Amino acid sequence: MAAAALLRGAAPGRGGRAWSWRLRAAPRRRLGHNSCSQRGPAAGEASTSARSGYAHFLNVQGRTLYDVILYGLPEGSHEQPTFLLECDSAVLDALQRHLVLHKIRRRVTVEPCPELRVWAVLPCAPKEAGRAVLLQEKAECTTILTRDPRTARMGWRLLSQDEGSALVLGGRLGDLQDYHRHRYQQGVPEGVHDLPPGVALPLESNLAFMNGVSFTKGCYIGQELTARTHHMGVIRKRLFPVQLSGPLPVGSIAPGTSVLTKSGQAAGKYRAGLGDVGLALLRSEKIKGPLHIRTSESGLVALTASVPDWWPTSTK
Numbered sequence: 001m002a003a004a005a006l007l008r009g010a011a012p013g014r015g016g017r018a019w020s021w022r023l024r025a026a027p028r029r030r031l032g033h034n035s036c037s038q039r040g041p042a043a044g045e046a047s048t049s050a051r052s053g054y055a056h057f058l059n060v061q062g063r064t065l066y067d068v069i070l071y072g073l074p075e076g077s078h079e080q081p082t083f084l085l086e087c088d089s090a091v092l093d094a095l096q097r098h099l100v101l102h103k104i105r106r107r108v109t110v111e112p113c114p115e116l117r118v119w120a121v122l123p124c125a126p127k128e129a130g131r132a133v134l135l136q137e138k139a140e141c142t143t144i145l146t147r148d149p150r151t152a153r154m155g156w157r158l159l160s161q162d163e164g165s166a167l168v169l170g171g172r173l174g175d176l177q178d179y180h181r182h183r184y185q186q187g188v189p190e191g192v193h194d195l196p197p198g199v200a201l202p203l204e205s206n207l208a209f210m211n212g213v214s215f216t217k218g219c220y221i222g223q224e225l226t227a228r229t230h231h232m233g234v235i236r237k238r239l240f241p242v243q244l245s246g247p248l249p250v251g252s253i254a255p256g257t258s259v260l261t262k263s264g265q266a267a268g269k270y271r272a273g274l275g276d277v278g279l280a281l282l283r284s285e286k287i288k289g290p291l292h293i294r295t296s297e298s299g300l301v302a303l304t305a306s307v308p309d310w311w312p313t314s315t316k
Helices: 089-101 176-186 223-232
Strands: 003-007 020-025 051-058 064-072 082-086 108-112 117-123 142-147 156-160 237-245 258-261 266-274 277-283 291-294 300-305
Touching: 051 142, 064 089, 064 156, 082 156, 089 108, 117 176, 176 237, 176 266, 176 277, 237 266, 277 300
Parallel strands: none
Antiparallel strands: 003 117, 020 082, 020 108, 051 064, 064 082, 117 156, 142 156, 237 277, 237 300, 258 266, 258 291, 266 277, 291 300
């Protein structure tokens, strides 16, 4: 299998920083602070046993503040529980303040890990998405190699100190834009452009489809609206992957641009995208008919929404 190793949060063609923090419980008698590089698997040791999960931090109104991928590192005999959080680089400071604010007297250290880099490893074909055994599991300097917790269509996440392109056997280094095009085609939102802080609702953003919410766990901030919406069973709008066709504006489509039906009725709003692919928050009953966006130059751009094949069948 050939796999493409692509970057998140980095300039195209370069290994970028993993926008992550290490959260670890401090010893009961002492609040320690150690370098991130001194924790976790040793250099050259690959860890496929690390747990990973997807989640959103919510505000009290139940709207998304930050989306994160969490990695739980295997505990050593002399180590405290340790987690890494991968997030959008634009919210580094805000998320760090948020985490520190909610420690509430717990002996937890929150510290950045600037030496780690995040790679997305994508299969060349959807049918190869579950064949993780064919990856090079002993990549040099690998800290974590684990399946993307959101959907098998997003392949694997690899966190490493290595900046080279030969991280995966038989892989090729892709462009960062290739990664974003791929996830837009799969309908996977990520970061503040796709999930505007204080605006996006987690269930409308398909958080439940991406294994990102539990409806049986204890209380959390924003739970009331999320649980009520879930138990009512009515989610009228969702983020759908969309394909644009026709003459696109030079500056692309502005976020928040209205999506209209053939008769001119509002179907939803364009959220974000890259070139001719993107995401739009649309009413589910409107997606099958012809849709379009009216540009600032009074032109019309046709828009086609689709239902990802990895969504639960009952929602299609």
